[in-house]
Amino acid sequence: MRERIEVNPNIHFGKPCVAGTRITLQSVLELIREGLTFNEIRxxxxxxxxxxxxxxxxxxxxxxxxxxxxxxTATV
Known part of the structure; x- marks a missing residue:
C-alpha cells in the first residue's frame, strides 16, 4: 500500500501525494474528516x-x- 503514496520535493513542496498525481494526502484526509465517503470523494x-x-x-x-x-513533561 505504501507504493501508492509518494513524496517528491518538486511536487507540492514535498508533501505526500497519491502516486502519479498531484493529489495531496492532506486533501484526501480533509474530505474524509468532512464525512465524505470514498465514493463521494471519487x-x-x-x-x-x-x-x-x-x-x-x-x-x-x-x-x-x-x-x-x-x-x-510532568507539571506540578
Missing part, C-alpha cells in the same frame, strides 16, 4: 482515485502517528 473530487489510494492515505497517516515519539 465522484465529486478525484474520479481518478481508486479506493485503495484513499485507504493508502489513511494508512500513511496512521503510520506517521504510530512512529511519532511522544514526550510528556
Amino acid at each position: 465522484r465529486d473530487y478525484y474520479p481518478d482515485l481508486q479506493p485503495e489510494d484513499i485507504r493508502a492515505c489513511i494508512q500513511y497517516a496512521i503510520d506517521l502517528v504510530t512512529s511519532e515519539d511522544i514526550h510528556i
